[in-house]
Amino acid sequence: MISSRRSSTAASALTGWFKSSYSGGSNGECLEVARGHAAVPVRDSKAAHGPAVVFSADGWSSFVTALKNGRLSA
Template sequence: MTKNSARTWVKSSYSGGDNGSCVEIAFGEQVIPVRDSKRADESPVVEFGREAFAAFLGSVTTDR
């Protein structure tokens, strides 16, 4: 985990406009950092390797 830094964070297009529960990601060269958008300034950041994140997205999009 790393501290939040000067990354450009992106919230899912599936999240509502009411600042509801959602995660944000930022694109890095070797890792994909993920954080809680509700507590962005204090949330821990979990970093996934690109292959692990791609496998996660594949699982989510196929309902596995």
């Protein structure tokens, strides 16, 4: 079961992974997010069988909004 607090779980045990349409094809710096879970699992696309970091839905939404609004830099 996925916790709503930040944690790590085996990414291979989860389903519904997708990569953002903003991800570059050749850079290898892509994250994938899994749909259909109460919390938001995130993994490195190059390590599909590695760990996933799990965020609360509110935490992930705040992070994405901050990125979109330029409050975080890469």
